[in-house]
Amino acid sequence: MTRRLSNSPSIILGILREAALRKAEVSGENICRGLGVSRVAVWKHIQTLRRHGYKIEAHTRRGYRLHLAPDCPSELEMTPRLQGRRLGLPFRYAAEADSTNRLLTAWAEEGAPEGAMIAADTQNGGRGRRGRKWFSPPGCNLYVSVLLRPAVPPPQVPSLALAAGLAVIRALRRVTPTLDPKLKWPNDLYLDGRKLGGILCDMRAESDHVHHVIVGIGLNVNLKKSVLPAELRETATSLRLAGRLKINRPALLVAILEELEGVYQPWCQSGLTHFLDELRACSWLQDKPVVAVLPHETLEGVVTGIAASGALLLKTASGPREIHAGDIRLV
Numbered sequence: 001m002t003r004r005l006s007n008s009p010s011i012i013l014g015i016l017r018e019a020a021l022r023k024a025e026v027s028g029e030n031i032c033r034g035l036g037v038s039r040v041a042v043w044k045h046i047q048t049l050r051r052h053g054y055k056i057e058a059h060t061r062r063g064y065r066l067h068l069a070p071d072c073p074s075e076l077e078m079t080p081r082l083q084g085r086r087l088g089l090p091f092r093y094a095a096e097a098d099s100t101n102r103l104l105t106a107w108a109e110e111g112a113p114e115g116a117m118i119a120a121d122t123q124n125g126g127r128g129r130r131g132r133k134w135f136s137p138p139g140c141n142l143y144v145s146v147l148l149r150p151a152v153p154p155p156q157v158p159s160l161a162l163a164a165g166l167a168v169i170r171a172l173r174r175v176t177p178t179l180d181p182k183l184k185w186p187n188d189l190y191l192d193g194r195k196l197g198g199i200l201c202d203m204r205a206e207s208d209h210v211h212h213v214i215v216g217i218g219l220n221v222n223l224k225k226s227v228l229p230a231e232l233r234e235t236a237t238s239l240r241l242a243g244r245l246k247i248n249r250p251a252l253l254v255a256i257l258e259e260l261e262g263v264y265q266p267w268c269q270s271g272l273t274h275f276l277d278e279l280r281a282c283s284w285l286q287d288k289p290v291v292a293v294l295p296h297e298t299l300e301g302v303v304t305g306i307a308a309s310g311a312l313l314l315k316t317a318s319g320p321r322e323i324h325a326g327d328i329r330l331v
Helices: 007-021 027-034 039-049 073-084 100-109 155-174 239-242 249-270 273-281
Strands: 055-057 062-068 091-097 117-123 140-148 183-184 188-191 194-206 210-217 289-293 299-306 313-314 319-323 327-330
Touching: 007 027, 007 062, 007 073, 027 039, 027 062, 039 055, 039 249, 055 155, 073 091, 073 249, 073 289, 091 100, 100 117, 100 140, 100 210, 140 249, 155 188, 155 194, 155 210, 155 249, 155 273, 210 249, 210 299, 273 299, 289 313, 299 319
Parallel strands: 091 117
Antiparallel strands: 055 062, 117 140, 140 210, 183 188, 188 194, 194 210, 289 299, 289 327, 299 313, 313 319
């Protein structure tokens, strides 16, 4: 269930953040005047913030000072960062969710506007392509879903996973410039040959009309190897494992939203046409020999690129092929 807070803790947090930039405290009296509430009410709101992981020190004569904010994409952390954004608002946060895609699908059916977003700290029913379970431990990764209502023909929607993946790649290169993340067709994110994350797009449409698309993003951010199940320790990674630095999840999520905004309108207008060179450059499969396991056949060939439709281009012994769906494995 998503968690809601009153505005008062958010307002107090904003006051404390502004003072923290000046390395200063804020008196309880000044907070009381600003909110028009009693000292007891301010103290209760401070306690609420502390329960949400904020380290706030209280000095008898000088007042309150914010020393540490939690690394969590909660409403308190995200809402101030999302003001003025096209994507990300309205925003809901769940400490634990079955799946952010499922939560947002229900919200979309209730009439949520384009741009609505849900983030969770952990998922107990996270999934990837073809219903595969997505490992979603708490306190370390990003699990987020964004609602889009694109005015495009339904056959164009499958390529959105690649556009969204490119947006994540761009954001990661901004936030972690020493790392070189790659995109594995059709929707996986790779780093140093290991899986870093994935994109899952759920669509509701009729034959000629898209009602909505839920873009789900799962990204291993501060995951430690000791947390990984034994079967994933040799195939999965995280930004922290690769870069040896802890990443601020709210800041990274904002960067992803900024880049998603940048690719969304061009994708709506002309699919992947404007992104083909960039997709080729960041493709983990580019120029590699692969086996393509398709519904009715298995092919071997070398990956030569990605088509504007989102299909994987393969050079085989019998000629070029376009792969629209299937599992791709390195030879």
